[in-house]
Amino acid sequence: MVQFALEVKSLTKTIGKKTIVNDVSFQVEKGEIFGLLGPNGAGKTTIIRMIVSLINRTGGTVLVNGKDLDNSFTAAMNELGAIVENPEFYKYLSGFKNLRHYARMALGEVSDERINEVTKLVGLEKAIHDKVRTYSLGMRQRLGVAQAILHKPTILILDEPTNGLDPQGIREFRDYLRFLTSQGTSVLVSSHLLSEMQLMCDRFAIIEHGKLIHISSMHENDASEAEKPKTVIVEISDPIIAAKLLAEHMPDIKVTSKEGSRLTLSLRKDKIPSFNKLFVENNIDVFEIMNVKATLEDRFLEITNKDRKEQTT
Structure with missing residues (x-):
């Protein structure tokens, strides 16, 4: 066949x-x-x-x-x-x-x-x-x-x-x-x-x-993608204390931005339950956890830019 x-x-x-x-x-x-x-x-x-x-x-x-x-x-x-x-x-x-x-x-x-x-x-x-x-x-x-x-x-x-x-x-x-x-x-x-x-x-x-x-x-589901850092937005009751807790207890999670009640984090997917537990145990309310998926445009630009850099080196 x-x-x-x-x-x-x-x-x-x-x-x-x-x-x-x-x-x-x-x-x-x-x-x-x-x-x-x-x-x-x-x-x-x-x-x-x-x-x-x-x-x-x-x-x-x-x-x-x-x-x-x-x-x-x-x-x-x-x-x-x-x-x-x-x-x-x-x-x-x-x-x-x-x-x-x-x-x-x-x-x-x-x-x-x-x-x-x-x-x-x-x-x-x-x-x-x-x-x-x-x-x-x-x-x-x-x-x-x-x-x-x-x-x-x-x-x-x-x-x-x-x-x-x-x-x-x-x-x-x-x-x-x-x-x-x-x-x-x-x-x-x-x-x-x-x-x-x-x-x-x-x-x-x-x-x-x-x-x-x-x-x-079109769907990023292979093992190598699972190991890549993800961008996650967390809406919480106290982002300042939350950021300090992450720096002290989970320094491998990077806080890339703070805006109002939201923190934008860069981390592996398997770290999400751990930081959520850390916040709850320290009386920080977690209202929402959003996984920001890379668009096809993001992937396209990443791939084409990488190819151009390889051609010039």
Whole structure:
């Protein structure tokens, strides 16, 4: 049984003497949303264009459900659905007629029943027979997803899919992708919107200057992360005495700031019960303990800054 929905091995793109994408390798697991992160111009769109064969690869291999794009092109491409940049449609036709037009180009038969099925999936039932020129940007994005999944691809590839969407449209789009993965579809999505990718993805890779510099789960749950200091905010009745108690009895816990009734502490997670007990035993009321989680933006900046420092040393 094939383990990965998509495998990219040593993907490279050069134009003249300039290397646009440099030896990039990653895998997308079945049923996951995998994000390609990076600033504009990092090479994300070039990677996606090579995967879907819109441009030639200088080097590297692309496997779709184990099918090599070079040796089994038609079979591999039939497993893919994609939206690269903004989806384009015939604006003088209805959404339904646009989908029927794309259905005729599929390798297998796509029935009107399937068109109705994907229309319902993306929430366009009420507007599907209206002309596309009347659609909002969010509706056109939904129609793009419907078009991309008409032929039941096993992996959906999206390049900056939320560009121009309002917050409601972004949330709906994210919900559609989650539903698709619950049905077994895998998703590769690229974006520079870190806050949105944090809510959307299971794993992510960071691309910078055409190179892959990091791959990680969106959730920090490995053993090494458990040993790292955490930032914790404690709301208490007497922060001054609390700080003195910590300095005397638990000097390994660092007080990084004091603000009103709150102390901000840097400590390992396993130290939380100990300082809480220390405060209670000394008649300090503890109203709230909040764990401040690093955002994807924090992690992105930490990783990219570290990579730049390593390159300059």
